[in-house]
Amino acid sequence: MKSFDVAIIGSGPSGASAAFELSKSGISTVIIEKETLPRYKTCGGGLVFRGLKMMPFDISSVVEKEFYAIDTYFSQKHPCITTRRKEPIVSMVMRDAFDNLIVEKARNNGVTLLQNHKVVDITFGETQTIHTTEGDVTAKFIIAADGALSPIAKIAGWKETRTIIPALEYEVEVPAADFERLSNDARFDIDAIPYGYGWCFPKKNHLSIGVAVVIKTNKKINLKEYYAAYLKRLGITEILKEEGHGFVIPVAPRTDFFVQKNVFLTGDSAGLADPLVAEGISNSILSGIQAAEAIIESQLDPEKAAVLYTEKLKTGILPEIEKAKVLSYHFYSKKSFRNIILMKYGQYAAEALTDLFMGERTYPKDYLKSITKKIKDAIFF
Template sequence: MTQQPHSRETTGPTAEAAAGAVPLRRRPEEDADVIVVGAGPAGSAVATHLARAGLDVLMLEKSTFPREKVCGDGLTPRGVKELIDLGVDTREEAGWLHNRGLRVVGGGVRMELAWPELASYPPYGVVRPRQDFDDMLARHAQAAGARLNQATTVVSAITDDRTGRVVGVRAKVGRERTEVSYRAPLTIACDGVSARLALSVGLEKRDDRPMGVAVRRYYTSPRTTDDYLESHLELWDRSDPANPRLLPGYGWLFGMGDGTVNAGLGILSTSKAYGRTDYRALMRSWLDGTPEEWGFREDNAVGKVGGAALPMGFNRVPHYRDGLLLVGDAGGMVNPFNGEGIAYAMQSAKLAADCVVHALSRPTPASREHALSRYPVALRQQLGGYYRLGNIFSKLIGNPVIMRTATKYGLPIETLMRLVLKLLAGLYDPKDGDAFDRMISAAVRMSPSA
């Protein structure tokens, strides 16, 4: 059941609004306890957690499901853990293609690294097309009790005249682009890299944090079934044959199990080539260098090349201010080590939901604000040090000399690569792990939060 949106665009002053605090649950004129903008992995995850806690959640999604998203379609064990925490059935019988680890290719080396055995994460990754994955997660949120309005493009926040607090959103609905508004005590921005909602209240991205760009395409290929995700760590820009450049990024080949392979590449902004490279041409050049029998040629292409930006390392802050929480890509939560976004979108969703549930259960405005202030603190505690290391890493490999040296001398050492896998994928036990886990945990603890 969908409530009719209200058309008013400001709220009258009340004692609580004047104090800049969250009202106790919803007022009669409000549309939900919480508005969630965007029904991707971040939005559907936070909506599921909130609805299960008994809150009335309204999700607003600009597209209609099923819809396509540019992504590698592969989840590491870190992402699988978040799915399990949501109660999603991740068995192969439920439509998930499992993998055992990561195959690394580069520097003349081809090495298969199994996902580590950890107490904190399952020992397998999964692959599933985003077109199906996002639809499944949205339906999962609906099954938990969240309401979903599709074809609803949120264009800006509604703020209280006196306090500046976010009290709702303006949106355009359907093909007619009918202008409507929705209100709730709290709003959660899960609208991805565009971060339109955050921008509408002046939350700009930080230019001192890395960005990435990814492009991908599907190909019919005999490599459609693979026990490993495959990562190619040497991406050469040969647009100038006299001056080929090794770029900070990687290419991937993820078998989909349906007769196709997701082939793509990601590049970091720390390279001078960022923004000046024809990424589609780069991918074409890289795939043309693969064996012809693999099938990564134009005749076997399925659909068009898609591209997307990757906001990394907490590049938009604060993650909570004046009734608005930023979750997932909207808050720049892509891992700067490896470009993984889904796992961290769902992890931040869980943290946000926990803070919101506690806030809306408290009796006083000050206490509710105190609970909400815990969200950015929890993010920094769980990811801040790790992301600071990732930001440093992204700058280092932006140096071609360092990139070439690491590729030449690091890749052949299997023990080192197992450490690197744990670090880059964030797959380590913070407590009671092995020597590698203790090394990574110590480095993270010593790093100031991002």
């Protein structure tokens, strides 16, 4: 039976980043992955600069395109707003290559990778016994980095308290003229779908196009129908090749806790995507690093590690998510409210959002008061 200090279940940005961080401290670590790497992962693949800055090594070998400008269409009634920066606002990656790069860096530092090991159950105790399809693995700590569906959270006893939204993404090959026309900038179209947005992310030789409903609604929304309408908005009338994937994104964190039975939830399993834009890679990387740091700083003490990880989340990611959640509700469900602001402050709003992508600012604490004042200024002046 293989034994380790830490078992990380899942090899995405969260799990792989946690493994790399642990490897620097000499803590014996294993990544347990149910598939063979590199494996396809449904994702728009937009790594914003705040996430790129967290990477402890060069990732240029897996970056397909870099964009120093973003086009945002807040609605069909408003003109396109473009923001520009000296550093890449978003770097386009394919998740199979990106995730595998981080895993390989961790392996080079001594982390063990077990592929084609699907976890079927866990026996909990002072040491956790992880039962997989290829045999048992024991570890003192488990980091659950197994994504939005997170079977590990279910096995460990968590009930579902996250807010989960639907999304649809296609890898699309189009004629050369269309690709040339659409490949110059990353693009967001707010209201391309009710309560959400569409995106067009150019990759090396194809487009990643999708739609997502960002806030929870009881209304039934046909994602395929709005995706088809979004293609028309983009001016795409011919598709050479198309491969679609439906997926879900947790945009509000668990409301109970993030550690129990020596299992640490990170990334989507914890529900840490940004509620305003549904971007999850950067917080996945950060939460993976923070879980690893907590275990390292505790000197493998489970109680101390749980407290440390929770404190790190409460002083960093969680306050930002809470503020973004309220802003997201007003932004997507109060369209008239939003459009009054955008008529006068659209460029300011786009610049502020870009600053968030760049990691140059946080969500403001008193934005509702500030927005109310701006509405009055917009109406009366």
